[in-house]
Amino acid sequence: xxxxxxxxxxxxxxxxxxxxxxxxxxxxxxxxxxxxxxxxxxxxxxxxxxxxxxxxxxxxxxxxxxxxxxxxxxxxxxxxxxxxxxxxxxxxxxxxxxxxxxxxxxxxxxxxxxxxxxxxxxxxxxxxxxxxxxxxxxxxxxxxxxxxxxxxxxxxxxxxxxxxxxxxxxxxxxxxxxxxxxxxxxxxxxxxxxxxx
Numbered sequence: 001x002x003x004x005x006x007x008x009x010x011x012x013x014x015x016x017x018x019x020x021x022x023x024x025x026x027x028x029x030x031x032x033x034x035x036x037x038x039x040x041x042x043x044x045x046x047x048x049x050x051x052x053x054x055x056x057x058x059x060x061x062x063x064x065x066x067x068x069x070x071x072x073x074x075x076x077x078x079x080x081x082x083x084x085x086x087x088x089x090x091x092x093x094x095x096x097x098x099x100x101x102x103x104x105x106x107x108x109x110x111x112x113x114x115x116x117x118x119x120x121x122x123x124x125x126x127x128x129x130x131x132x133x134x135x136x137x138x139x140x141x142x143x144x145x146x147x148x149x150x151x152x153x154x155x156x157x158x159x160x161x162x163x164x165x166x167x168x169x170x171x172x173x174x175x176x177x178x179x180x181x182x183x184x185x186x187x188x189x190x191x192x193x194x195x196x197x
Contacts, residue, residue: 015072054100057119061100062108064107064189066127067093068189074115076106085115092160094127094189126196128162130155132183141180153178157160165197166190 003109019021054061070091075082077103088109098114099106105122108114109158110132130139155161159171161182170181184190 021092044195045171056100056102059092062098063127064089064094064096064126064191065122066125067091067188068123069123072117072121073109074113074117076115078102078106078116082116090160092125092127092162094129095122097122126189128161128163128187129188130159130161131157132188133157134186139176139182141173141182141185142170143180145172145181147183149181151179155182161187163187163190166194168193168195 043163052061053059067088070089072088073084074086074088076085093109094106095109097105098108101120104116105119106114106116107122110129134157136157138156140151141153141155142149143152143156155178159175160176161175163171163173165172166184167182171184171187172179172181173187174180184194185192
């Protein structure tokens, strides 16, 4: 590998696409973790195109998961000796896994901030935040997946909800004192058009 195969983006070094190897620099002047990541495999996605699979877990990348614990340290790199960038203090928050390295997962939160967490601090349980970007006072939760359905509750933006099913347009969500359907595009933690039950 020659230096010409590398390009620099901020503090991250990456190998030009097609080489199958990624080299990344994490940390400050005195600390560096340089790692050779395994190539992600691609499989056809339901919407056409390719869906990348994580080299460690074999699960889709990116994907949404939730935090298992009330205290989750988010580190600058995939190692315990890396600085803690910030700490999540609420279990159940949805985060998006954007990369894998060994037992570490790079995650992104609803504000776009990214960092690394140990895999055992994440859960496959699906959750969502009600329109965290919204300026509305409340948003309607409906009895079923239709804009004509009866409103069963009014929820404030940033309310955390568990998600039990999505049909591509509407999701069934529930939480403390509420249970019903909300339009999928009003939820952060669910991809547009995503379907599951």
